[in-house]
Amino acid sequence: MSNAGTTLYDKLIRAYEERPPVLATEETSSLSTRRGKAFEQFREKGFPTIKDEDWRFTNMAPFLKDAYDISIPELADKSILKELIRKNTVEGWDAYQVVLVNGRIDLSLSELPGEIGVTVRPLAEVTHSETFTHYAGRHLQTEGYPFSAANTAFFEDGLFVEVKKGIKAEKPLHILHLYTAEVPAFFQPRHLVILHSHAELHFMESTACVKGEAAVLVNTVLECALEDGAQLTHYVLQSGRKGERLVSHTQVSQARNSRYDNVTISLPEADLIRNQLQVTLDGSGSECHLYGLYLPNNQQLIDNHTLVDHIHPHCESNELYKGVLQGSSRAVFNGKIFVRQAAQKTNAFQQNNNLLLGDKALVHSKPQLEIFADDVKCSHGSTIGQFNPESLFYLRARGIGEEKAKEMLVQAFGADITERVSSAPVQKHLEKHLLRERPVTNLQDVAHIEHI
């Protein structure tokens, strides 16, 4: 009950208790049981504080103070949304565009796939289905994850994607999450992506917020289930504006011989981005590849918590997260890998590299490996450094100005991540965003720690 006094907490508790009984009875018993349990967890613990180990360096208190509206506000002017969509469209990428406004699919702005075997629907339409009951919440944890618990207790809608057995989706999906708010608003969208055995899908999520000053707090939960041999490629581009706070929890469950690729790029501007990415390798021969690039500036905070759980033998996980920190920004990287006793012949690699450019920038990097099996190959590492002065001098000695040279070095640093994107137009789109958000390198010389 640590933050029972916060306005948002009180509002949520009241809303749950006062919700119309019809809503509760409409749902399947398994979902309402789950909601009830999650709600109790949330009611007991409240929002996390810096006393919680997982939130030691990410203080939510300043982001919970606003008088958030928890009922979804009216949609903004569609023309503003269209402008936002235009800005976020990936040039030259032939993809179905699925637009969610404030966490709900807007059919008038979307082009849903017409392919046989590929379904995209509002989540609210499937919560009664057996498929939903079977897949939702399979590995998602709510105990000890207050945001995931709150989302589970309260979610109303979001995105449902299903790719049937053996179907390789011909065109990728570009999912645009747009948020509009004239007053402070709190959103809790919920998404479920299911790939049946040997199905394949590429999708990219972009997040954008309509201009304005109002605080927007988004608490997203995404669950991805990959059956035997399924392959899911998932790109995430998080861009925002001042006042925007993004909290996300992604749970990926992988059956045998499945493959999951994730590239997450977090651009500056949003006040706070906290990503919780958890992958459960729940079948032998499965593999996941997680890449991240985060670029906080000014007073912003970007926190990436990842967890890869190796349960079975012969699985592989690769993870590389890189950060460029400017101004007085802060970043957190916390990467956990569990290798359980049965998970022999595991390959698990994890690396986190940071470039500290602002003289007040701060990064907390914590790679963690917990290994209970004895025949495994695992490594992890972390670096925090500055520009290599020799590289900078080399570029300048060829006539390239200091600012431009620094910009080139930052891009080179990030290239390790952007190069992981297999689609050329998406890669170009990401690089364009990186360039637009290119660091204002007004750094002074700080004693360097380690050169990268």
Place this chain on the structure above:
Amino acid sequence: MLSIRNLHAEVEEKKILKGINLQVNAGEVHAIMGPNGSGKSSLASVLSGRDSYRVTNGQVLLDGKDLLDMSPEVRAREGVFLAFQYPVEIPGVSNINFLKTAVSEIRAHRGLPPLEAREFLRLSKERQALVEFDAGLVNRSLNEGFSGGEKKRNEIFQLAMLEPRLAILDETDSGLDIDALRIVSGAVNKLRSADNAFIIITHYQRLLEYIVPDFVHVLYDGRIVRSGTKELALELEEKGYDWLKETMQENATAQQIVI
């Protein structure tokens, strides 16, 4: 073109250059030789503007302009080029984009528009041929995974692209096999003109068989102790640097006696 007067410099409080005087005119090739630690590479670093060096006294003028007052990039744009002894590897920066940026910045400084893509490509192909530089390397990340010889050839390829007025080659011959040495020297000889000048820093006389210098200077303990023509290099090769050190010490002793 370049005039160095009484140049003193130190690095981390340690005096490295103790009064260098050197005049380099357009069309000339100067070789600077000397034992390890004599200050040869330090001179190259000071001229190109490496910031770990502090100039404590003296003056360097490039075509009458105060070189020491300029940032490294401005020196490069004004026509100074340093071929690095140890070219750095920069993963993620493509060789060709890097060169394109460098060429554009130098041209902009001279009030010229950027080269058209096609013209740049033509120039790049032509200059690659000059140093027999593998086209595959041009599109790779800057020096990443290059062999020692490939890195040195890349330096000369850049030199050929940027067409500096004053090129300083810092031990470009070290780590080169005889074939690479011939290619690099051949390129330098083709690039020599009445308008540019070269300062060639080398430990061995070998390179000077291929690039024949107009003048040879011997650097010892931060000073030029001898200057002469190409025959001086041969004499050094024959007698070794110990000979030089002995004569220097004799002189020093003689001076002390006089005092």
